[in-house]
Amino acid sequence: MPTRNIVPFSPRSQAPAPRLARAIIVTALLCYGTMTVLNVVRTRPETFELVVCVGLVLMVFGVQLAVSSPQARSWPTGRKALVLGLQAVLTFAPLVWFGTNWGSMEGPLAASLLLTLPARYAWPSYGALIAFIPVYNLLAGATIDLVLYFTIAGILTGLVIYGLTRLTDLVHEVHATREELARMAVTQERLRFARDLHDLLGYSLSAITLKGELIHRLIVTRPDKAREETASVLRVARQALADVRLVSSGYRDMSLSEEAASAGTVLAAADIRADVTVECGRLHPVVDTVLATALREGVTNILRHSRVRICSIKAELDDTTVRLGMTNDHPHEPSHLFTAGPGGGSGLDNLRTRFAAIGGGLTAGLQGDGRFHLEVWAPIRPQNDIEALALGPTPPERSAVA
Template identity: 80%
Template sequence: MTVLNVVRTEPDTKQLTICVILVVAVFGVQVAISSGGARRWSARRKATALLLQAVLTFAPIVWFGTNWGSMEGPLAASLLLTLPARYAWPSYGLLIAFIPVYNVLAGASIDLVLYFTIAGTLTGLVIYGLTRLTDLVHEVHATREELARMAVTQERLRFARDLHDLLGYSLSAVTLKGELVQRLIGTRPDKACEETASLLQVARQALADVRLVSSGYRDMSLSAEAESAESVLTAADVRAEVNVMCGRLHPVVDTVLATALREGVTNILRHSGVRVCSIKAETDGETVRLCLTNDQPHEKRDVLSARTGGSGLENLRSRFTSIGGGVSAGLQVDGQFHLEVWAPVRPPSDDGESLGFEPSGSERTAVA
C-alpha cells in the first residue's frame, strides 16, 4: 500500500526504486525480529535491530511525507516482541499515537488520518500476534517431543522396576528350591519330587511375570503372595509366622502390598541369616499396614534404612508415595530388622464405592 501511495504521486524511477528498497528493508528487519531465534538475542542485539528499524521507518518521511502511510506498524510490532511487557505496551501506544499527530500536522485529510492510524494499529497487532502464535506452535511441538521422550523414559523405569520386583523374588525362590531338591534327592526322593513340582510352578510364575511386565499390566494379591512367601521361606529352613488380616482390598492397594511383601522376602533371603520371619498385615481404620520382621539383622553393607537403600526400597517408596502411603525400614532396638509399609484403603484417585471395593470383616490367618 505504501508503494502504491508513492506511485500515485507519479514519482521518477529513482524515487520509486528508493521507496521499494526502503519498504523491503523495513520488512526484512521485521522478518529477522519475528524469527524464532530473535527471542534469544542479547539485549544489545535487540536494541541494534530496533534502532535500525526505527531509522528505516522515520527517515523516509523526509522524502515521501504522508505517502509513507502507516509504515510505523511493523516497528510497533517489533517493540512488542523485543521489549519487556512493562515497556513494550506503553511504547507501542506512544508510537501509534504519533501516527495521527504527525499526519494532522502534515495536513492530511481526516479520512487519511483515520486510515493510517487504524492500519498502523492493526499491522502492529497482526504481526505481533502471528509471531507469538508461531512461537507457541514451536513450543507445543517441542513439548510434545519432550513428553514423548519422558514417556519412553518412564516406561523403561517401569520395566526395570517391575523386573527387579518380580524376577528377583522368583529367581531367589527357584535357587532355594533347587538347593532343597539337591539335598533331598538322595535321602527323600519322594519329597524331592514334590519340591521339584513346586520349583516348576515358581519357574512358570516367573515366566508369566515376564509376560505381564512386557504387557504393562500386572495385578497381584497380598494373600496369594503371603502363601507363596510361606512356601519359599519354609524351603529355606525359615520358620514363617504369617498373619494376614486385611479382608478384601482395592486392586491397586493389593498389588503394591503384594509387591512390598515380595521385595521384603527377597531381601530377607538374600541378605540375612534369618531363622524366624514374621509377616503381619492388618487394616487400621482407613489404612492398611504390612510389617515384616526377622530375627537376625541384615549384613551391615546391605542394611536398608529410612535414609539409605537400594533400588528395591526406592521402588517401594515410589509405589507407595504415588497412592498416599509410605515405607519405613531399619533395625529395631532389639536388633531385629523390620520393613513396614502402609497405604490407604482407597487410593486417592478412586472413590472405592463406585468400583465396589468395600473392605470386609473376613480375616485370613495362616501360621507355619
C-alpha cells in the first residue's frame, strides 16, 4: 500500500489569497474614484475645485475601504451608524458644488448600505438610494442618456463593491477555516501517536518487565534457562523498537494470529495457563490490526492489573462478523482496567474508538461466575476508512513480538 505523505498546512504559504482579494477591492475602488475625477476634469474646473474633488473622492473611498474590510462586519451598531452617516455626508454634500459632474458617487454608499445594515433594511435602502439617482439628475437638468448612464453606473458600482467585499470575506473565512483544520489535523496526529504508543508499547514493556523478573529469579538456580529468557527479552526489545519506528512513520499493521501466538508465549512465561483458539483465517488488514490491538491490550492488562492463573482467548468468524473474547479467572474492577500511566490515555477508550470507527464494538465486565470477560467484534469489511481516520497506511509486513 502506498505511503501517505501528510504535508502540514502552512498559513504563510496561503497568505497571498487574502492579500490578493484585498488588492482587488482596492483596485476597483481606485478605478471608480478615478472615473469620478475624470467626470469633473472634463468640465475643465479651476485648480482649487479639482484639488477639492480629488480630496473628497479619496475620503469617500477611504471610508468605503474601511467598510469593505472583514473587520467591519463585527463593528458595533453605533460605529456602523457613524460611518454610514459620514459616508452619506461625503456623498451628497458635493452635489451642491459639482452637480451632475459628481457622477455615480452614490454607488459606494449603496454598497455600504448592503454591507452594514440587516438584510431586511439593506435592500430597501439600496433600492431607495438607486431610485434617487435618476430623480436628482432629471431635476438637475441632465439629458436622458446621462440619467441612464449615472443610474446604471450607480447600480453596477454598488453591486460590484458589495460582491467583491463579500467574496473577500469568504476568502478570509476559508483561509481561517483551513488554518483551523490544520490545527485539528495536528491535534489528531498527536492523539494517534499517544494512542499507538499506549496500545503497541504497553504490551512489549510489560513483557520485558515480566521476563526480566523471571531472569532475575532463574539466573542463580537455572542459568541456562535464564540465558534463553534473555534472548527472548532481546527479541521483545527489538520489536518494541520496531513499534516505535512504526508509530513515528504512521505504519501500524498487526496480525491477530501472530499476536495470539505471542500472547500464549508471554502468558506461559507468567505461569498463566492460556487456552488460545484463533482460527479466523485471512482477515481484512484493518480488521486484523484492530483485533490484534485489542488482544495485545487485553494481555497487557492481564499481566499488569490482575493475579490471573487461567485465561481463555477465542476468536470466531461468522458470515459478517469477527468476534474476539478474553476471559480470565481473577475478578477485577473494570475501572482499574485498561489505564495508562500518568498523562496517558485509557486503553479501553482507545479500543472503543478504534472499533467504533470500523463499525464494531466492545463489552467488558464481570460475568455471573465472577470471571472477567472482554469481548470485541468487528465486521469482516470495515465500514469506514479507518486507515485515514485512525490507523494510517500499512507496511508490507510486520512481525509480532516473539
